[in-house]
Each structure stands twice: as structure tokens, then as C-alpha cells.
Amino acid sequence: MQHEITHAIPLLDERGNLTEPGWARRLLPVYDRARVKGGPTGCREWDDYLVMGPGFALALTIADHFYLGLDSISLLDFREGWQMTRCPRRPFPMGRTGLPETSERGNAAVSGRGYGILFHNDGLNRTLTAHMDAFREGAALDAHIVLRDEPEESMVLSVPFDRPG
Template sequence: MSERNHEVIKSQQLLDEYGNIAEPGWSRKQLQQYSRTQIKAPKFRIKEWDYYLVVGDDCAVAFTLSDDGYVGLQPVSLLDFSGEPWEHTETRMLA
């Protein structure tokens, strides 16, 4: 699977038996089944996050909810595309 923009089209486990991505790529809907127990790493090294982006014509807002194993982060970014573009990010850390 060396194609850079490969589309995953079948439902499957996200990770293979070795803990690697079974089929790298993107999908139009949630096809990959994720199970934390398949990760071959200590719990403190597991990084999990959800990323949401809401985009309009002139602005956008991005939210990330992450668990980095030893700390949680909740950044929110505001982006303005009108006039002179700017971006501002605020992050809340949960220890």
C-alpha cells in the first residue's frame, strides 16, 4: 500500500496482529475498528486523540481532545481567513 492517498473501502480492524496499521489510508466513513488492547506498547506510550474541524467561508474552529498516556490536552484553535489571516490556539492541560 504505497499509494499516498489510498482510500480504505472495507470494514476491518485498524491494527494487524503486530500492532501496525493494517491498511494505511483514509475513508469516507468510520470503517476501521480500533481496539486499544491491540497496541503493542506500554500504556504510558499510547497516544489517542479526536480531532474536529468546522470550516466556514471566512473562518474555522478546530478542537482536539487527546490522551497522551501521561497528560491530557484540549486545544481549541480559531482561524480567520478574511482580510489578513490569523490563528489563535488555547490549550488546557489535564495532568
């Protein structure tokens, strides 16, 4: 059974360890990048969204694992029974992706050969924009989604990863 975090806490202690591994229904663990220890391999940051509608789902991810950037666009068509994921990689972003410390404010953006993903947060709405050339069967994918009402619950994970060495 996984542990539910039910109150606001710092995500990391002064030594860079998780204060309370588990999950939360809201953004209760407070992330402070200055508390990350362990050099470039000590931090994995990402921002991702899953948007579902009748018969489909779109998942967008911007990730900076310091030694590797993993950006992802996935489209699932439940009616026709197919899914497609494209996951371009960026070598050694080393934290330069510029992800905000909280999803409550700030923007995230990446681009590379034939693709771009932007998460824009103006304080009222979140706008998710994505483009990828030759996404499926040679056709490009373009998405522009405005999220106006934040759900009462979201999934916040606070999970330890083994550090190398």
C-alpha cells in the same frame, strides 16, 4: 501516493500493529483498544473536529497520548486574516481521558484551569462545546455548535508512529 482504505478492517492486528496504513473517506478501520500493545507509550488517541463557516474556522481537539494530554482550541478568521490557537497540556493522563473507541457513539470531555471542551454524541446529533478564558486579547472564547447532518465523507487516518526504544 497515500493508500486509500476502501473496506471495513480491524485497525490493529493481534500484535498491535496497523493492519493497513492509509486513509479512508469513512470510519472503516475499526479500533479495539484491547489490541494496543507497548505499554503507556504505545497508544495515541484523539478526537477532533473542524467546523468551517463563511470567513472562519473553529478546530477543537481532545487528545490523550498517555504520557501527555493535548487539548486544543483554534479559531481562524479569514476575513480579518488572523488565527489563534491555545493548547493546554495535561501531564500523564494515561488513558484516563475516557475517549470512546469510535466517534459513532460516546462522549469526550476535558477541563482544566480556565478551559473546558465537551463533545456530546446522543446518537442523532453531535454537540461541540468549548470555553477558554483569555483566549485572544484577554477575551474569552465560548462555542456551542450542534452538528445535525453527518457529511458523506470525513477524513480517517491510519498512520504508524515510531515507538520509542
